Amino acid sequence: xxxxxVRTQVLSATNPSPIATAIGNRSALVVLSPTVYSHYGSKVxxxxxxxxxxxxxxxxxxxxxxxxxLKSVEELIANAHACGLPRDGVxxxxxxxxxxxxxxxxxxxxxxxIPHLKIGTTLVAQTDAAxxxxxxxxxxxxxxIVGAFYPPELVLTDGTFLTTLNKRDIRCGLxxxxxxxxxxxxxxxxxxxxxxxxxxxxxNRDSVAARRLIDRSIIGMTNELNANPxxxxxxxxxxxxxTISGAFEVASGHSILHGExxxxxxxxxxxxxxxxxxxxxxxxxxxxxxxxxxxxxIWNPIMEDSDxxxxxxxxxxxxxxxxxxxxxxxxxxxxxFVTERSDLPDGLIDAAIAIVRQAAAKPCLIRH
Amino acid sequence: xxxxxVRTQVLSATNPSPIATAIGNRSALVVLSPTVYSHYGSKVxxxxxxxxxxxxxxxxxxxxxxxxxLKSVEELIANAHACGLPRDGVxxxxxxxxxxxxxxxxxxxxxxxIPHLKIGTTLVAQTDAAxxxxxxxxxxxxxxIVGAFYPPELVLTDGTFLTTLNKRDIRCGLxxxxxxxxxxxxxxxxxxxxxxxxxxxxxNRDSVAARRLIDRSIIGMTNELNANPxxxxxxxxxxxxxTISGAFEVASGHSILHGExxxxxxxxxxxxxxxxxxxxxxxxxxxxxxxxxxxxxIWNPIMEDSDxxxxxxxxxxxxxxxxxxxxxxxxxxxxxFVTERSDLPDGLIDAAIAIVRQAAAKPCLIRH
Numbered sequence: 162x163x164x165x166x167v168r169t170q171v172l173s174a175t176n177p178s179p180i181a182t183a184i185g186n187r188s189a190l191v192v193l194s195p196t197v198y199s200h201y202g203s204k205v206x207x208x209x210x211x212x213x214x215x216x217x218x219x220x221x222x223x224x225x226x227x228x229x230x231l232k233s234v235e236e237l238i239a240n241a242h243a244c245g246l247p248r249d250g251v252x253x254x255x256x257x258x259x260x261x262x263x264x265x266x267x268x269x270x271x272x273x274x275i276p277h278l279k280i281g282t283t284l285v286a287q288t289d290a291a292x293x294x295x296x297x298x299x300x301x302x303x304x305x306i307v308g309a310f311y312p313p314e315l316v317l318t319d320g321t322f323l324t325t326l327n328k329r330d331i332r333c334g335l336x337x338x339x340x341x342x343x344x345x346x347x348x349x350x351x352x353x354x355x356x357x358x359x360x361x362x363x364x365n366r367d368s369v370a371a372r373r374l375i376d377r378s379i380i381g382m383t384n385e386l387n388a389n390p391x392x393x394x395x396x397x398x399x400x401x402x403x404t405i406s407g408a409f410e411v412a413s414g415h416s417i418l419h420g421e422x423x424x425x426x427x428x429x430x431x432x433x434x435x436x437x438x439x440x441x442x443x444x445x446x447x448x449x450x451x452x453x454x455x456x457x458x459i460w461n462p463i464m465e466d467s468d469x470x471x472x473x474x475x476x477x478x479x480x481x482x483x484x485x486x487x488x489x490x491x492x493x494x495x496x497x498f499v500t501e502r503s504d505l506p507d508g509l510i511d512a513a514i515a516i517v518r519q520a521a522a523k524p525c526l527i528r529h
Numbered sequence: 530x531x532x533x534x535v536r537t538q539v540l541s542a543t544n545p546s547p548i549a550t551a552i553g554n555r556s557a558l559v560v561l562s563p564t565v566y567s568h569y570g571s572k573v574x575x576x577x578x579x580x581x582x583x584x585x586x587x588x589x590x591x592x593x594x595x596x597x598x599l600k601s602v603e604e605l606i607a608n609a610h611a612c613g614l615p616r617d618g619v620x621x622x623x624x625x626x627x628x629x630x631x632x633x634x635x636x637x638x639x640x641x642x643i644p645h646l647k648i649g650t651t652l653v654a655q656t657d658a659a660x661x662x663x664x665x666x667x668x669x670x671x672x673x674i675v676g677a678f679y680p681p682e683l684v685l686t687d688g689t690f691l692t693t694l695n696k697r698d699i700r701c702g703l704x705x706x707x708x709x710x711x712x713x714x715x716x717x718x719x720x721x722x723x724x725x726x727x728x729x730x731x732x733n734r735d736s737v738a739a740r741r742l743i744d745r746s747i748i749g750m751t752n753e754l755n756a757n758p759x760x761x762x763x764x765x766x767x768x769x770x771x772t773i774s775g776a777f778e779v780a781s782g783h784s785i786l787h788g789e790x791x792x793x794x795x796x797x798x799x800x801x802x803x804x805x806x807x808x809x810x811x812x813x814x815x816x817x818x819x820x821x822x823x824x825x826x827i828w829n830p831i832m833e834d835s836d837x838x839x840x841x842x843x844x845x846x847x848x849x850x851x852x853x854x855x856x857x858x859x860x861x862x863x864x865x866f867v868t869e870r871s872d873l874p875d876g877l878i879d880a881a882i883a884i885v886r887q888a889a890a891k892p893c894l895i896r897h
Contacts, residue, residue: 305641
């Protein structure tokens with residue numbers, strides 16, 4: 162079970178365009194986020210202009226975590242049905258993580274599953290959401306509590322899209338890359354430390370060095386997912402940063418973005434790992450400093466809500482075979498797991514929180 | 530890909546009950562239709578009483594085609610989330626076809642898929658909906674336009690449930706059985722002709738003869754589905770009776786039930802098959818008379834709406850690889866396919882409609 166991921170110039174003026182080539186002789190519904198529509202709408206239209214008129218439709222889907230719902234999925238399905246998309250038609254999603262998750266879920270449900278293509282336009286989407294089989298939506302106040310394992314037919318990656326992102330969105334992507342590096346790839350960690358700030362500058366986001374960072378993240382993530390595509394093994398290294406981040410997002414009313422919540426989760430559990438003797442003080446400092454130097458926040462007052470953290474731990478356990486199965490860094494680039502909540506000594510989480518709060522308060526040179 | 534189907538006394542007073550045994554050491558949400566709740570609610574509660582209190586919840590879900598929606602699926606998911614159902618929890622559906630389809634879809638989506646058990650309580654559910662991998666919901670005014678291929682872990686069948694059904698529901702099940710017989714199993718056709726009326730009498734619905742009929746239908750349906758579980762072959766014999774039936778159901782505002790629409794579809798396309806020389810006049814008479822003698826209607830004025838029929842044909846083609854791929858009886862027990870709409874001569878559908886209308890108008894002894 163492996164998804165084909167191709168780096169290409171998605172909106173290039175070649176005829177046929179990469180999108181048209183991927184669609185081929187099928188009917189297609191192309192779904193754009195409002196942001197993608199405003200920046201690239203006319204180019205997307207041009208890219209599918211060569212397809213027969215009756216076989217191409219486009220629609221714009223509102224995004225954002227609060228719109229990541231089955232209602233939005235149903236809206237997409239209504240569009241697919243209205244344009245007469247047949248069972249061998251294809252849905253093409255062009256947007257960020259929320260849009261790609263919704264497109265994947267709609268494709269998995271429409272006619273009990275039709276093909277779909279994913280084109281991620283944010284750094285999070287390119288390195289995380291577009292990679293792998295998972296799609297999902299929020300329901301009952303819980304993040305991604307509904308969804309499917311549904312592989313896209315093809316993923317197209319194009320650094321051009323990154324040039325129009327704001328820094329907040331770039332930092333969300335960098336958080337996911339740092340999380341992957343800490344839990345699986347020390348080399349990537351050092352690369353991000355050396356060159357990650359490049360991505361903060363729009364002019365450098367599609368540079369050779371930036372592509373190298375992004376491609377290494379994509380390959381690393383793909384390898385992790387391919388080894389355990391349907392999560393039959395509930396001890397997943399890439400769950401690092403995703404234990405209580407969902408609880409932070411929901412409790413903040415999604416004012417904390419996903420990548421931002423991941424960074425808080427990574428900081429907290431890295432400190433915990435140091436307290437358990439699995440990271441040295443220097444390694445922990447390196448992790449926290451890397452975040453701070455990239456302008457990624459490691460502290461939010463929400464982290465002082467210990468009830469919220471306990472609820473987040475319990476919710477994760479419900480999703481991980483009723484065991485905590487908490488991934489923690491074991492040095493940089495390796496992971497070990499804490500199996501049960503009761504394996505964590507009393508007061509240790511509070512101590513980890515105190516460490517992060519203190520580190521966040523220190524002055525640090527932030528690269529912009 | 531084969532579903533385990535077990536005939537048992539689901540609500541028997543054995544300890545543990547068959548339901549409790551199937552749930553085992555897991556948390557369970559048991560979902561009942563209002564009808565099942567009113568007839569069997571206390572017995573269901575007794576059957577799961579032996580499970581630990583924190584690990585069993587029940588809920589009642591409104592059913593009916595108009596409630597077969599993603600909104601109902603989301604209601605089920607809210608219940609699953611509220612009772613803290615973990616990833617290794619199980620959803621147990623006890624009810625008719627609509628309830629089982631909704632339960633299957635909710636199970637496929639909750640936490641990206643958790644196990645589920647199906648216990649069909651209607652004849653349609655036992656011979657059709659509970660068999661196989663498909664679940665679904667209606668959306669955009671289209672039947673089952675959303676859904677998944679998602680096999681239940683186990684199907685339990687119990688004839689006791691049939692004793693409280695009304696005749697209309699029994700006839701809906703008989704329609705599905707007759708459809709299967711015509712398209713795949715001449716022996717079953719003759720068995721239904723000889724003994725199908727038994728099922729109309731509550732006292733005989735769980736008799737040895739009735740079980741023989743039902744079990745042969747279940748096995749026949751299972752064999753058809755197992756050979757093509759994900760419908761990679763779009764020419765499916767069991768699509769017989771399901772070409773324009775969905776259009777009839779929707780156009781009637783669901784006053785025509787699914788099994789009733791199947792019978793109209795079967796009658797119309799059997800007549801068409803006779804006109805194409807694939808059924809003798811005697812075989813067609815046998816098919817129509819079998820329906821009439823069981824009190825199954827083969828005629829409804831909605832069949833005179835030729836625009837509706839054309840839209841139904843087009844919708845089926847969208848779902849069958851943009852080709853009509855129309856299954857028609859080739860003698861009783863065999864099927865052939867008409868590939869394209871244009872392969873059907875002009876006026877032939879109208880002629881088939883006239884034949885059915887005429888046959889329906891003849892006096893016939895209906896067995897009650």
